[in-house]
Amino acid sequence: MRFLIASALVATAAIATPAFAQDTAAPEGKQFQGIKVLALGGIDDVTNSGSDQAGAVFGGTIGYDHQSGKAVFGVEAEVNGSTTKDCAGSTIVAGDTLCVKAGRDLYAGARVGYVIGENALFYVKGGYTNARVNVTYDDGNTGANNFKVGENLDGWRAGAGFEFNAGKNIVLRTEYRYSNYEQDFTRHQGVVGVGFKF
Numbered sequence: 386m387r388f389l390i391a392s393a394l395v396a397t398a399a400i401a402t403p404a405f406a407q408d409t410a411a412p413e414g415k416q417f418q419g420i421k422v423l424a425l426g427g428i429d430d431v432t433n434s435g436s437d438q439a440g441a442v443f444g445g446t447i448g449y450d451h452q453s454g455k456a457v458f459g460v461e462a463e464v465n466g467s468t469t470k471d472c473a474g475s476t477i478v479a480g481d482t483l484c485v486k487a488g489r490d491l492y493a494g495a496r497v498g499y500v501i502g503e504n505a506l507f508y509v510k511g512g513y514t515n516a517r518v519n520v521t522y523d524d525g526n527t528g529a530n531n532f533k534v535g536e537n538l539d540g541w542r543a544g545a546g547f548e549f550n551a552g553k554n555i556v557l558r559t560e561y562r563y564s565n566y567e568q569d570f571t572r573h574q575g576v577v578g579v580g581f582k583f
Contacts, residue, residue: 416550417498417506418452421461423558423580429467430573431487440469440487442574448496457498457506465490480525487572488517488535490564492542506548514542514564516572540566556580 422445429442448461470486494512501507516538524530544562551557558578565571 414454415452416504417450417457417500417548420447420449420583421556421580422447422583423556423578425463425465425558425576425578427574427576429469429487431467431469431570432572433485433568433570436471438469438471440467442467442469442490442576444490446492446578446580450496450498452500455500457496457500457508459496459498459508461492461494461496461510463490463492465492482523482525484521484523486519486521488519490517491515494542498548504550507545508548509543509545510560510562511541511543514540514566516540516564516566516570518570538566538568538570540564540570550582554581554583556582 424445426441426443428439430437430439432438442465444463444465446461446463448459450457450459466489467487470484472482472484492512492514494510494514496508496510498506498508517535518538519533519535521533522531542562542564544560546558546560546562549557556579558576558580560576560578562574562576563571564574
């Protein structure tokens, strides 16, 4: 529900763009072409072996799109962080805590889109992703047995979204994506973004 509300806000902002933006719009047929840099934020839901935890995702993406008529083809790279974690008392000693936390997430892939109207783009995307998972243990006592280990997990990502031109250089985005990693880790994310096109 929170993601749907955020998506509606982005769409409303795009529709309510001041009229002066039309005077500075990109050339017809090239309004989505160029280098783009966006800040992203949203909801991160991670599942592993039936355990499901949600948190926030934040980061940024950079990419380049080429437009041919109504069709848009692009490549992009992304770096994200996450607050998603799962902590519980373990069975090692009384009062201790074992936590599994989602760390940084890297993505590189491509997208294909179709221009709707003058300032909206619907697209699908896919590519490679690599997530870091950190495991920490606190013995709750002397700290002599505390440890922290991390592991990188390879995977793939697929998603879809809408992008809006809110003026000559301002870009708004709302997107859903699904990622599947090694060791039975999966994640669903809903993000919104704002950035600039060069």
